[in-house]
Amino acid sequence: MARGRRNDIGIDYGAIERSKGEAVKAKIAVLAGDGVGREIVPEAVKVLKVIAEKYGHTFEFATADIGGQALDKFGVPLPNDTLTLAKQSDAVLLGAVGGPRWESLEYSLRPERALLGIREALGLYANLRPAKVYTTLVDASTLKREVIEGIDILVIRELTGGIYFGKPKGIEKLPNGQERGINTEVYSTEEVRRIAKVAFEAARKRRKKVTSVDKANVLESSELWRKVVIDVHGSYPDVELGHIYVDNAAMQLVRNPRQFDVLLCNNMFGDILSDEAAMLTGSIGMLPSASLGAKVGLFEPIHGSAPDIAGRNIANPIATIASAAMMLSYAFQLEKEAEAIEQAIVKTLDLGYRTKDIQGPGTQTVGTVEMGDAIVKNLNE
Ligand code: IPM
Numbered sequence: 001m002a003r004g005r006r007n008d009i010g011i012d013y014g015a016i017e018r019s020k021g022e023a024v025k026a027k028i029a030v031l032a033g034d035g036v037g038r039e040i041v042p043e044a045v046k047v048l049k050v051i052a053e054k055y056g057h058t059f060e061f062a063t064a065d066i067g068g069q070a071l072d073k074f075g076v077p078l079p080n081d082t083l084t085l086a087k088q089s090d091a092v093l094l095g096a097v098g099g100p101r102w103e104s105l106e107y108s109l110r111p112e113r114a115l116l117g118i119r120e121a122l123g124l125y126a127n128l129r130p131a132k133v134y135t136t137l138v139d140a141s142t143l144k145r146e147v148i149e150g151i152d153i154l155v156i157r158e159l160t161g162g163i164y165f166g167k168p169k170g171i172e173k174l175p176n177g178q179e180r181g182i183n184t185e186v187y188s189t190e191e192v193r194r195i196a197k198v199a200f201e202a203a204r205k206r207r208k209k210v211t212s213v214d215k216a217n218v219l220e221s222s223e224l225w226r227k228v229v230i231d232v233h234g235s236y237p238d239v240e241l242g243h244i245y246v247d248n249a250a251m252q253l254v255r256n257p258r259q260f261d262v263l264l265c266n267n268m269f270g271d272i273l274s275d276e277a278a279m280l281t282g283s284i285g286m287l288p289s290a291s292l293g294a295k296v297g298l299f300e301p302i303h304g305s306a307p308d309i310a311g312r313n314i315a316n317p318i319a320t321i322a323s324a325a326m327m328l329s330y331a332f333q334l335e336k337e338a339e340a341i342e343q344a345i346v347k348t349l350d351l352g353y354r355t356k357d358i359q360g361p362g363t364q365t366v367g368t369v370e371m372g373d374a375i376v377k378n379l380n381e
């Protein structure tokens with residue numbers, strides 16, 4: 001199907017082109033990965049199948065291995081076949097990778113490399129992580145109701161640059177027998193420019209406020225980051241821009257998170273602050289994400305493989321189901337369908353269904369599959 005541009009974040013990342021009302025035929029690569037990924041992804045697929053049936057779309061699902069699963073089978077965390085499948089699909093749904101079994105392997109073989117590899121290979125430089133608190137869950141957070149009520153933050157994380165990819169990197173032996181570990185935080189003008197643009201475009205559709213996170217009081221890479229962000233802001237006079245040092249941002253997120261609308265972060269700061277933002281919403285099991293940039297978008301929960309709870313039908317599938325909703329919206333421009341999933345999640349929570357991570361007084365604790373079933377049921381009503 002023809003690929004087009006979705007204007008609301010100002011980047012050409014290959015959303016399927018379709019005229020209003022036209023049915024979508026799409027191929028979705030399903031990479032469940034490791035740990036709870038294998039339990040939560042099927043729940044999201046279940047929801048997508050119901051959407052296809054209900055709204056007359058055709059979704060073709062093709063599964064492939066990634067992470068530890070792939071390592072065990074093929075000796076590499078990101079097999080070529082998996083990458084080829086992803087590239088040939090219209091969107092990728094991913095679970096999580098990693099686990100204690102593979103932790104002692106050298107870095108190039110770790111399951112996590114697969115994530116970095118697929119992000120890089122697909123050119124997914126823009127990672128959108130919305131942190132919104134569901135009204136019914138305000139008491140599930142470890143923070144006070146009055147602090148978190150009504151928060152609606154969009155963390156925009158640069159995903160293919162910075163210290164995650166910078167060179168030189170590695171561990172080298174020193175003549176004195178010691179070792180030295182090296183990573184490099186590096187950003188070019190263009191890398192900052194394109195992610196800043198995404199942040200300003202996104203802010204225009206929201207409360208028109210961007211807070212750029214950096215450490216410009218210490219790091220040259222941050223000094224350039226700030227300079228370029230200010231420069232790009234010149235084209236967005238209608239959007240308010242603020243700058244905040246990352247340490248202060250970490251503090252302000254728990255002190256007064258409502259001050260934030262769009263939080264623009266580099267790769268590392270975005271990784272850290274999005275976990276913190278997730279906890280404001282009650283559980284890291286609630287936060288979806290979209291990774292965009294070139295042709296094919298990737299949609300995954302922000303949490304990891306949670307090996308400690310894997311295989312017990314207790315993981316929360318909501319972050320993954322909400323990621324499927326982001327896929328419908330960003331990759332297929334199916335706004336109504338995405339909204340239907342959102343509403344079904346809200347309704348299911350309103351009815352008192354909770355997985356263990358968000359359980360509370362007066363609610364009913366259910367398993368992964370039962371939560372998926374409840375959301376499907378509420379989708380149909
Ligand atoms: C995330 C994760 C990954 C990251 C890990 C698993 C490589 O923490 O998506 O936030 O650091 O990007």
Ligand code: MG
Nearest residue numbers: 271272275302
């Ligand atoms: Mg992370």
